[in-house]
Ligand SMILES: [Zn+2]
């Protein structure tokens with residue numbers, strides 16, 4: 059019963075679509091709606107199964123198996139074991155044309171789920187707290203639908219199910235970067251890529267802006283070395299804890315005093331460890347932190363500033379230091395031309411008032427690697443039930459995207475892929491002329 063009510067409401071979200079903005083004809087649009095209806099019970103079941111059986115980055119064995127077997131049953135050309143557990147499938151359309159890709163990520167997080175849904179995680183300490191279960195289900199659902207409108211597809215659609223978006227375990231490679239290195243954007247060459255992230259805002263809404271929409275994310279570890287002495291005789295030692303305190307305070311000024319305030323950047327020291335006991339001057343302190351920045355200027359400048367602050371302060375008081383700065387995901391860049399071309403599709407599916415701009419977010423996404431290579435289009439999909447006061451944020455043990463957002467996501471991905479190919483292949487001009 060619960061489901062039937064939920065699905066009826068869901069239809070309401072989709073019924074608002076003004077078809078004029080979509081590039082595909084009305085008949086195909088109606089067919090897509092029917093196919094989503096048909097696929098929905100199965101895809102909801104799949105989503106619940108994935109949510110119940112979350113797997114950590116680079117360990118998405120069962121998720122990948124399920125995804126691959128479903129794609130194979132649809133008759134797609136399926137490749138498994140890409141970048142360890144990734145799955146890639148190709149749907150060849152009935153008409154010749156270029157190739158576009160739909161990308162989803164499959165990994166979960168090391169969080170103990172605190173929701174009370176009947177399909178809560180069965181894997182202790184592991185949870186789909188970033189909504190990748192929804193991303194995977196939407197991409198799989200889009201494959202189930204698009205395979206049934208194959209004749210209408212002017213080119214190919216590649217489905218990319220990627221592991222380790224949250225970051226590979228230490229000492230391992232993984233995620234989008236490795237997928238690209240293993241050729242996911244080749245054979246056939248992918249011309250544009252589409253992806254989305256669930257967002258704790260109302261279902262039926264999407265958020266999109268062009269340019270850098272998510273930050274680059276880097277991490278650092280600073281080692282500060284002093285010299286231990288008796289706590290009552292600090293002049294005989296070099297206090298690494300006092301040096302660390304100075305360093306942390308000065309690092310805040312790197313952002314507030316040296317970075318252009320109109321170009322957002324964040325520096326957070328999230329971990330500090332050092333010292334042995336209350337009456338010993340600490341010899342060593344380790345600081346760990348993250349830097350988020352949108353522009354290349356800041357991504358270059360901030361590590362240099364950190365280095366000079368750390369060196370300057372430790373040297374001034376007789377200590378030594380080392381900085382291990384690791385550049386990670388670049389910012390997610392939405393290609394302006396592709397954005398302009400495809401925005402009418404978002405509006406066409408959801409309605410004009412339901413597609414909203416979003417200021418750049420300082421969280422990161424490794425979709426950025428694809429969007430560095432080819433034009434990318436990344437949006438945020440509302441997954442909060444209407445009337446629900448506030449949804450738990452991403453990476454929270456109570457995060458629970460409403461599954462009525464899944465058909466909305468499927469419809470968006472189907473239309474984005476179809477319209478992108480359609481717009482690359484404008485209908486031939488009528489030779490008889492006007
Ligand atoms: Zn995440």
Ligand SMILES: [Zn+2]
Nearest residue numbers: 188190223255
């Ligand atoms: Zn995520």
